[in-house]
Amino acid sequence: MEITMIAGGVVSLSGSLFLLLGALGVVRMPDLFNRIQAGTKATTLGTMLFLAGIAIAEPSWIPKLLLLILFIIFTNPVSSHVLARSAHHTGIRMSDKTVVDHLAKTTEQRGSESLQGDEQEIAAAKSKGGER
Amino acid sequence: MGNMLFLASALIALVALGVSAIRFFRGPDTLDRVVAFDVITIISISLIAIIGFIMQRSVLIDVALVYALLSFLGVIIIAKYVERGL
Amino acid sequence: MRNWVIVVILLLGTWLLLSAxxxxxxxxxxGSIAAGVVVSTAVALLFAGRKMLYKNIRLTPKALVYLLFYPLVFLKALLIANLDVARRVLSPSLPINPAIVEVKTNLISPLGRLVLANSITLTPGTLTVDIQGDSLYIHWIDAVSTDVQSATEKIVRGFETYLEVIYG
Structure with a gap:
């Protein structure tokens, strides 16, 4: 009994360290896309390990914890992808270190057909206001 | 001994919650806050599960499941709204 | 037919895990299991016909073996991704070199593309931003090459060899 508690505790502790890393990444990274990168990856593995630790210590909870882990694996990348796409469409300013943006070219090509022009103006005004 | 390890990991997760709250308050953009909110909810799911374990209440796992469903929907709806309105 | 059976199996599996x-x-x-079978069949009949998501999934022996093997490939990539993020976040100088690059995929089915995009998001330094036609736009935290061909080779190939067998 005690040995499963300790094993589960160690796994949970390593998971919580990954959660802390994800939070640090969200604060330290210079632009939105890099924040999403750090935020999704570290928190996915962190939560998986955290819940796995509880599952080791409390075997009767395994089915529901398994369901929770599967749900997080499937939904976490989807929500980060939706956030990244809407960030790019609204024209969030990217970090100065950014090398190249292939997606910007294709959206400019389609720009004349849609309201893209207006949106980009609004986004430009917004990012000017957001700078400090 | 085992319980101490779980308490320590709960405390570290709580610190992580506080750290990501810094980004939530500083912004500077709406989507930055949404990203911070996403991270905060995922950390909260872990915290709800571990509080359930420490208090030995299995009901809290169901709470965590529903919380995961709702936070996923919330993030997607806010992102859609920012992209092109509802 | 295949689509409905797979949806029923997924719903029933969720029900069994929830009510274990x-x-x-x-x-x-x-009685509980029978109730689960009845309800998941009814839900599948009502809603699974709208998007035939699982219609083209392959169920050959090779595809099933790959389907079992894929999570291991994925978990390994996830672990490497996290160590990579840890290295970048903790080093004081923030060693990043971000870019949004275009890559091409050979996968045709929507489900295969969904799994590919999700896998790319959870692997080292890459995040799927958009999909248009057969090209995916990837935010790469440390862009080694900005050329479409070599980026495809580096990011997509590892998963595509498995996913092509499973989803086509």
Missing amino acids: DVLMSTTSVA
């Missing part, structure tokens, strides 16, 4: 602790203590186990 009740099933262990209750006296009418058969």
Whole structure:
């Protein structure tokens, strides 16, 4: 009994360290896309390990914890992808270190057909206001 | 001994919650806050599960499941709204 | 037909995982399982016809073996991704070199593309931003090459060899 508690505790502790890393990444990274990168990856593995630790210590909870882990694996990348796409469409300013943006070219090509022009103006005004 | 390890990991997760709250308050953009909110909810799911374990209440796992469903929907709806309105 | 059967199996699996602790203590186990079968069949008949998501999934022996093997490939990539993020976040100088690059995929089915995009998001330094036609736009935290061909080779190939067998 005690040995499963300790094993589960160690796994949970390593998971919580990954959660802390994800939070640090969200604060330290210079632009939105890099924040999403750090935020999704570290928190996915962190939560998986955290819940796995509880599952080791409390075997009767395994089915529901398994369901929770599967749900997080499937939904976490989807929500980060939706956030990244809407960030790019609204024209969030990217970090100065950014090398190249292939997606910007294709959206400019389609720009004349849609309201893209207006949106980009609004986004430009917004990012000017957001700078400090 | 085992319980101490779980308490320590709960405390570290709580610190992580506080750290990501810094980004939530500083912004500077709406989507930055949404990203911070996403991270905060995922950390909260872990915290709800571990509080359930420490208090030995299995009901809290169901709470965590529903919380995961709702936070996923919330993030997607806010992102859609920012992209092109509802 | 295949689509409906797979949806019923997924719904029933979710139900069994959710009600496992009740099933262990209750006296009418058969009744609970039967209720699950009835309800998941009804839900599948009502809603699974709108998007035939699982219609083209392959169920050959090779595809099933790959389907079992894929999570291991994925978990390994996830672990490497996290160590990579840890290295970048903790080093004081923030060694990043971000870019949004275009890559091409050979996968045709929507489900295969969904799994590919999700896998790319959870692997080292890459995040799927958009999909248009057969090209995916990837935010790469440390862009080694900005050329479409070599980026495709580096990011997509590892998963595509498995996913092509499973989803086509």
